[in-house]
Amino acid sequence: MLPTLHHNQEHSMLGLNMPRVLLTGFMQFGDHVENISEKLVYSMPTVLPVRNPFGPGRSEISIEKKILTVDVAGSTWTKDELESREWDAILHLGLCGECTEARIELRAQDALDMNISDNSGRQIVKEKISGNGDLMTPVQVKRWNLDSWKIQPSLSTDAGHFLCNETYYRTLEALHASDVDVPCLFLHLPDSTHLATSDGIQLIRDVISHMLYRPSIQVAAGVFHSDTQFLAMQRSDSEPGSGKWEFPGGSVEADESPEEAMIRELKEELGVDSTINEKLGIWSFTYPFLHVELHVFLVSTEDSLDSSTLTVHKSMKWVNSEESSKLDWLEADLPIVQHLQSLGY
Structure with a gap:
């Protein structure tokens, strides 16, 4: 049963300037002929109107797009950029080859265990990323009433042990270390046979709008x-x-x-x-x-x-x-x- 929700513009996380959202995807890797995350990042506009999903209020946001390489440089790019830059929200997208529906990842695991090599030939097996333990997103996703969404993602605590998880972990780790309250999520996507481009765009819009307003x-x-x-x-x-x-x-x-x-x-x-x-x-x-x-x-x-x-x-x-x-x-x-x-x- 959902809690009673009361929302207004006062509880927005948005500042006076146009909010900036970092949206990342990945290049092709392994045997995949395309990466839907790359396709959807390129399909998103650079300026997007969003409304408060919890009540009155709307805003225009700026989306910065970045396609990450499938290697250690790609996994650390956001972490490194956070040393000198900031965004109002960070949403990482990635392909989940075995998934038939989208998944919002709530946890980044402190583990690398690659079944295949990344695009640089790196293949790490059964190693920790930092040794400091798993990291949970602070975003209150469980209060988002996902049952009412047109495209309903599931919630997951298993982001895998490949580049998606590594990227998510390094970004959350950097945010925790800097003590900056920036909402950050990883959205795993099925391939295009299970998710149409238009549905993927709608899902991303919904996730971003919920990230930018407080329940x-x-x-x-x-x-x-x-x-x-x-x-x-x-x-x-x-x-x-x-x-x-x-x-x-x-x-x-x-x-x-x-x-x-x-x-x-x-x-x-x-x-x-x-x-x-x-x-x-x-x-x-x-x-x-x-x-x-x-x-x-x-x-x-x-x-x-x-x-x-x-x-x-x-x-x-x-x-x-x-x-x-x-x-x-x-x-x-x-x-x-x-x-x-x-x-x-």
Whole structure:
């Protein structure tokens, strides 16, 4: 179920100047007589009107096209250019020979294991790219409502172990190292027998427009409290922001109110039946790739919290004001903590 989305021009990632998007494809390689990524890059206009897919607002963007060589120079070209240049979004395209549908890659693997040589004759087998581990895109693709798209890509965490993955990894690595919040994705494409040029262009337009605007979600957060303490939850290792602390709760679904979401989330996360005693307020926070509106409630339960089975968190603890100041909180939750501290908890 998709979260409730509220969007406006305020949540655009676009600046006052015409946004610039880098769009790359690859040359032919191996036994392939053409590379659809090269064909589609050349088919895209250099100036493209895009509208906010989440609400009102539109803009014109400039597309810089680059066809990468299928070798180490091609895989590092974007990384090297980022040392002196910048774009508002980076979209890499590549051919997936065994695919029958397009795939948005969410992860670049820290691995090279080439079944064939690249165009320079290089063939690396079972080696790490950096040794620092896999890299995930920070783009909130899972909130894009892909089911409504004319051309529906699937989501993948396996970009392979050839040049596509290597290029994606090196670009994400460079962006992480520079601490620049630029949306970057890799779009794997089937060959032209499975994807018409017109459909490929439409898909690329949809991906770019979604990369340039932030989705905004509603979240319900619950505060269990005593006279001097409140309950803090630590995010699990598999979650974004792993190890950080937050209040229990989660996204408001499309068919429910924040209050209904609050009761449901506490049952799912802690296994308790809860009561909303008071709405503490609404806080908003804008992450680089997501806007969050938090509806915060003071809640209670007759069930035992200390014996709760945690389903999405790895630990929880009761904290007072002094103790809460020492925890590493999610940025969106920190103003709520400060408000509770001002109330004497």
